[in-house]
Amino acid sequence: MTDPYTAPGLASGLTPGHLGAPVAEPEGLPPGRAPGIEPPDPRRLRTGLACCLSVLALAGVVGLAVLATLLLWPSGQEKAADFAGSGAGTAQVSVVQGATLTQIGQALEKEGVVASVRAFTEAAAKSPAGTRIQPGTYTLRLRMAAGSALNVLLDPANANALTIPEGRRAEQIYAAVDQKLRLAEGTTKGVAGQQAAALGLPDAARGNPEGYLFPSTYPVTGETTPLTLLQLMVAQAAKRQGADGVTEAAEAYARSPYEILTLASLVQGEADNPEDMTKVARVVYNRLEKSMPLQFDSTINYALNRSTLTTTAGDTKLDSPYNTYLHPGLPPTPITNPGRDAIQAAAHPAEGDWLYFVTVGPGDTRFTDSYEQHQRNVAEFNARQAARSSSPSAGSR
Known part of the structure; x- marks a missing residue:
């Protein structure tokens, strides 16, 4: 995020038994002798031997019976019913x-x-x-x-399923559906336009599915059509937004549910982990409250139907309602189809006074309410980029 008075393009981009222990033999006893037990009386050995033989004979009979029982009775639970072969x-x-x-x-x-x-x-x-x-x-x-x-x-x-990742635009999702269903290019886009009323979109969407094609994995069968897939995505989006408190957030922040969804789409485009998402959401709310332009490169990219990490001075002059350098407030529609983390972040942002953020490197996004500190963070970002002499891997707002 750059400041309104900072030249654009300085730094930009997106970015589971055990056995008991052995017991020691007491000292002073013959080997194998247990403590407290006297040696046997030799006069009793003969009688004892006869008893032992009788017991062993009886045990042999009983043992055979037990063995037969064990062989004929299932051990433990019966085996689960199962088929054999590959069917x-x-x-x-x-x-x-x-x-x-x-x-x-x-x-x-x-x-x-x-x-x-x-x-x-x-x-x-x-x-x-x-x-x-x-x-x-x-x-x-x-x-x-x-x-x-x-x-x-x-x-x-x-x-046989179609997986839609977080942050894809509607155009990208249409193409993915065409490819999965082996349809001519543009088929799903046509369905979305011609049968928008059948998708289950809220009135606020005005027939535009952007933001309502929820990222998830959807089953594909021989009866699947573009319309049925789009309907599943829209229904899942409505379910997710209800579970994550979008309506309650709209009331709390004096916004419409559609605006909360639009904000979630910005968060999805600007952050790549749940913690940063909640902070980016707070930056958006703070800047809106102060009537500061958002200046999000992701909105420029959406207007130009591209995905780049740099925004030039010329780009910031683009005549488009999605240009948040020129136009205050939120863009007119969502710019991505946000996932659960982004929606939750928009509905439940982190607490903080941040107005600026810059992704200095992978996993290192700096948030601040000081423009001067932000400029120092941007300078560090630019120095890293120059040292790597490669494409930017992070950006600033």
Whole structure:
């Protein structure tokens, strides 16, 4: 973030028993002799021997009975029902984000893929990678051995799903949907424009899905269309915003929920970890309160449909409502599709008086309310950049 009176372009960019211990033998006793026990009377040895032989004979009879019982009675819990082999036929099973192994096993059993939930969860427990099943829609065979089904689910290549990372713009998401569904370029964008009313967007969006295409992993099946995918994203965004208190934040900061979402999109574009996100959000609120222009390079990049780390003096004169160097306040719409961390940061910003921040290096973002200190931070950033003689890896606001 640069100050309104600072030449732009000086520094910019984005950036799970144990055995008991052995007991020592007491001193003064013959080897093997236990303390407190007298040696046996030789006169009793003959009688004792006869008793022992009788007991051993009886034990032999009882032992045979016990052995037979152990052989005929299952030890512990009965073995889980399981199929054998790799199965036949096909079935599709969807794994949603956050599903437990038991839930996945239940879905597999319901579709006839595995014989029992227990067989599947036991197979997963024996596998080092058993908890690494990715969300998606999988094609499996019917009546598979649980271990075979697990192997299919652990192969990422078998997951038929679309993952949308945080911070993507709507145009990038449209292209990803086209590619995943093997559609002609521009198909999903056309659907978003022509069927905007069917997406489930709030009135404030005015038919523009930007900001409402929530980043997550979505299942893709033979019945998936661009419209159904976009509807899932919008529904997930609404759910996330409700859970993270966007409406309450709007009331607290005298803003609309749409403005809080727009602010979250700026936070997503300017910070890359949850802690910094909460601080960037506070910088936005503080500058808005003081009627200071935001001067975010991310808004210039959005206007120019690019992703660069530098902003020139010419860029700051760009005639666009998204130019936050020229136009005060928030941009007219979100500029990215923010994830959970960014939305939470916008709704629950950190406490602080910061007005400026600069990312001096990876993981090192400096926040301050002093313009002079900010300039020193910027100078350090520029010195590092010059020393590396490479593209900027951080930026200032």
